[in-house]
Amino acid sequence: MVADQLPDFTKCTEVAALSCGGKVIFASDDFFAAAEGMLRDNEPIFIADKYTDYGKWMDGWETRRKRTVGHDWCIIRLTGPTSIKGFLIDTAHFTGNYVPKISIQAALLTANADSVAPSRKPDVIGRAPSNRDFDKMARLKSNDWKTIVEMTELKPGYDETRYTYISNTEYTDKYTHLRLNLYPDGGIARFRVYGDIDLDISPDMSNTILDMFAMQNGGRCLNYSNAHYGHPKNLNKPSRALNMGDGWETARRLDRPAIIEMTEKDVLNVPGCEWAIFRLGTMSTIVSIDIDTNHFKGNAPEHVTIEGTTRGGDFSTTFTDSDWTVILDKVKIQPHKLHCIKKELKNVGPFNCVRITMAPDGGISRVRIFGQAFIDKQNGDANKPADDVPVENVPVENVAINAGNSIEIPEKNTTENVESVETVTSDTNQQHENSTSD
Incomplete structure (x- = not known):
């Protein structure tokens, strides 16, 4: 999409990118590609002949084909307390394996909230959290966080359909953490969050x-x-x-x-x-x-x-x-x-x-x-x-x-x-x- 045709909210600060201080706190599954991949700055790429021990290498976050009850999800800490203006979900190169639908929940948490989560290992590909890890995350009660994006359909990662822009004008409170829900599984190339960080000065x-x-x-x-x-x-x-x-x-x-x-x-x-x-x-x-x-x-x-x-x-x-x-x-x-x-x-x-x-x-x-x-x-x-x-x-x-x-x-x-x-x-x-x- 041409720059001057982008939604106005994309001019705001990008608050989830790894280079901006965003961080994946927890992911329900990282089998094919780790959740951190969708927070990279660069444009997603596709390498036809690149494989890992677990399957095709993909530039983004991709979970395994779900064979248990429920759906996949992850928790992302933003750069700082943010009034969120909008989102971009990019499914580039995920054509037969993209996530069909997503929703987004949000919360304003204290500075020590991340200590609840199990530590993320450098190489999480091919792994899933243990039951004990899920029990730890339950303390954050992320299921009950405010839903700021209802279940929304995504499209496959071809050039003409890869981008889904979602404006947020209703929920203007400040948030520090997001829960991105995948329904039920699949891949996302990039997840970008735009908003304004307000410095509280006393x-x-x-x-x-x-x-x-x-x-x-x-x-x-x-x-x-x-x-x-x-x-x-x-x-x-x-x-x-x-x-x-x-x-x-x-x-x-x-x-x-x-x-x-x-x-x-x-x-x-x-x-x-x-x-x-x-x-x-x-x-x-x-x-x-x-x-x-x-x-x-x-x-x-x-x-x-x-x-x-x-x-x-x-x-x-x-x-x-x-x-x-x-x-x-x-x-x-x-x-x-x-x-x-x-x-x-x-x-x-x-x-x-x-x-x-x-x-x-x-x-x-x-x-x-x-x-x-x-x-x-x-x-x-x-x-x-x-x-x-x-x-x-x-x-x-x-x-x-x-x-x-x-x-x-x-x-x-x-x-x-x-x-x-x-x-x-x-x-x-x-x-x-x-x-x-x-």
Whole structure:
């Protein structure tokens, strides 16, 4: 299906993928292919001559032909507490062995709920849980979870019938876990869940420093200029990028000059730029920023600019250039490096949206924007400014950071690919097209 024909909910964060922190907690059967297979990022593939000890290898989740009472099911933990907007069930390549019907149940569980489940072994193909394992799972009472998708028919995995999109507008509560029911058995290539993660901020968290850009804390891509090789949604995944395809990479700009020259200020004299707009998990003052070009060795951008703004409502209104305030101004970017940036910040907010601009084009694998929740003193709401109260941006030199704060920072390679940054002072014009959030 063409991208501009996809349902609107597919623009939301994908919250079940393995790379986004989704996890299979339990599956009633993994005989032909493990349930984790349907949570992979890549498009499903078919290898005609590939077999395992248990039968044909398939890219997805496939259970055995059921010869006992009941039906198959699995429990999936989402990236975080999510207001679910919709689902995609893809049966690609499952033509004579696809699941005929599915339903989906959901629950909001405590952080320790997963400890009830038996551990998942690395290689579960050809196996099924024991009766004792099923007894353990019974403690979660997943049979009684709220049904948010009634029994729905799927179609075989041919190109013209493989996709089933299901919108969810009725059940808007937050959920942490899903139960996917197969009726009665069979295969699914991919199961994708889309929604919004909302970061719950209490007043006593106002001094806690978090990665406000991270998807698990509610960061979300709203719009972008180009995603030819890799989507900017990848920028705020929890882990470091696995490869170039796991980052944001644009096409080479066609307006680049035939011969590249330098300006008088030692900056590449190339026109144009590419941009992506994100909302942060909550209204935040910025403490530090990481820009990671891991794996981008011959195609990193020349420099990066990051700007911020405040936006109330549902983030669906148009952004204009005048909305933005510079947070980080034209920082030189090195290939295959992790750039840890603090002293170069020009303004720290508060902001609840950021625009990341790379010039002239190229790839970035991850961005981390660490900040503190800005609590509106009038109404205690950290998610948006009061509509009638202007929010003043704070110059970076006026922000005092409590040295006792705990900072949640992802694991970094502190040797070969950590790079200090150099600020580019060029006034090269970077025109942005007006952009509308999704």
